[in-house]
Amino acid sequence: MAIHPKSRLAKPRSSIFILTASIACIAVLYLVSCLVSVPASIQNVVPPNRHTLQDKYLYWGSRIDCPGKHCDSCEGLGHQESSLRCALEEALFLGRTFVMPSRLCINPIHNKKGILHQSGNMVSEEGWAANSCAMDSLYDLDFMSNTVPVILDNSKTWHHVLTTSMKLGSRGIAHVEGISRTDLQNQKIYSNLLLINRTASPLSWFMECKDRNNRSSIMLPYSFLPSMAAKKLRDAAEKIKAHLGDYDAIHVRRGDKIKTRKDRFGVDRSLHPHLDRDTRAEFILCRISKWVPRGRTLFIASNERTPGFFSPLSARYKLAYSSNYSSLLDPIIENNYQLFMVERFIMMGAKTFIRTFKEDDTDLSLTDDPKKNTKIWQIPVYSWEGGEGGNC
Incomplete structure (x- = not known):
């Protein structure tokens, strides 16, 4: 009988003790969390992410090659990729996250539907209406961030970075122009800043990479951006590659590159005098026969x-075009840049790939005319010269 009163008295003491201990534990945990937690303003700037370089940022502008002479009109994808690759290289060199323009300008000259929509002897002259496209519709930014961390300039993270950098004043942001990346890395007035806002060369962004022709100084290879194609574009390319099986590929650039202009005597001249000839089917047949078996x-x-421009090649090869896969591509392709991203990914998977122009000395090419730095307008050549074509 004496046990029951003791048990009734023990319960209140036990409950009070447990409650007190719980409150004490919560208080201790709260104090510890306050001591070790990161300020909310910093958490907003750098959200949890697998990248480790997102505490400092590099911004070159809201549009590739702008400000500068390309603000009103833009160059083709290859030109813009050279500029973008230059900016990404600087971000990689500085250990900063690159703030990428959220849209890429599309030049109407390079946005014809063309070969993707051929029908019999007719070819569509229709162009895609868009004059720009979302950057993440071309590139897989998460995939790219494994090499160079990137964010878009329409993201919440970028908004937080801007807000914080303005609050920090001179400690938050610096506007630089004509300063080398080495100085940006080594001088503390720049290296400790949250944000560097660079005004790049008004000629083109890639002019900031003055050693771009020095292969040993290149941090990102030419193949970097082509290999970063958006996932839906890569998936489409992989399906086409699987259907093609074992194949070779050629990239034949004509169009804008074969244009001529008349000199003061009324004679046609071209920056690439052999290109029109070298990219015609009969000359392609002769050129590639030593690299691609029948x-x-x-x-x-x-x-x-x-239409039918390359048909003579069918005498020796089984020909394939992106237009053969329009049922697969039409639902996902919104502009010519996306189409070229797919085609380029396919060409990268070929056993033998032959470019129009050489990018380096090891490339196979359809023409020996140089691609860049050509300022001499010459009379076009449309037939074999000297001993050319003797083996064809």
Whole structure:
């Protein structure tokens, strides 16, 4: 009988003790969390992310090659990629996250539907209406961030970075122009800043990479951006590659590159005097015969829109074009840049890939005319010269 009163008295003491201990534990945990927690303003700037370089940022502008002479009109994808690659290289060099323009300008000259919408002897002259496209519709930014951390300039993170950098004043942001990346890295007035806002060369962004022709100084190879194609574009390319099987590929650039102008005597001249000749089917047949055996499947990517232009190649090869896969591509392709991203990914998977121009000395090419730095307008050549074509 004496046990029951003791048990009734023990319960209140036990409950009070447990409650007190719980409150004490919560208080201790709260104090510890306050001591070790990161300020909310910093958490907003740098959200949890697998990247480790997102505490400092590099911004070159809201549009590639702008401000500068390309603000009103933009160059083609290759030109813009050279500029973008230059900016990404600087971010990689500085250990900063690159703030990428959220949209990429599309030049109407490079946005014809062309070869993707051929029908019999007709070719569509229709162009895609858009004059720009979302950057993440071309590139897989998460995939890219494994090499160079990037965010878009329409993201919440970028908004937080801007807000915080303005609050920090001179400790938050610096506007720089004409300063080398080495100085930006080594001088503390720049290296400790949250944000560096660079005004790049008004000629083109890639002019900031003055050693771009020095292969040893290149941090990101030419193949970097082509390999970063958006996932839906890569998936489409992989399906086409699987259907093609074992294949070779050529990229035939004509269009804008074969343009001529008349000199003061009324004579046509060209910056690439052999290109029109070298990219015609009969000359291509002769050129590639030493690299591509008869009977091979040959995938052709080109901006040439004349129906049947490459048909003579079928005498030796099984020809394939992106237009053969329009049922797969039409639902996902919204502009010519996306189409070229797919075609380029396919060409990268070819056993033998032949470019129009050489990018480096090891490349196979359809022409020996140089691609860049050509300022001499010459009379075009449309036939074999000297001993050329003797083996064809």
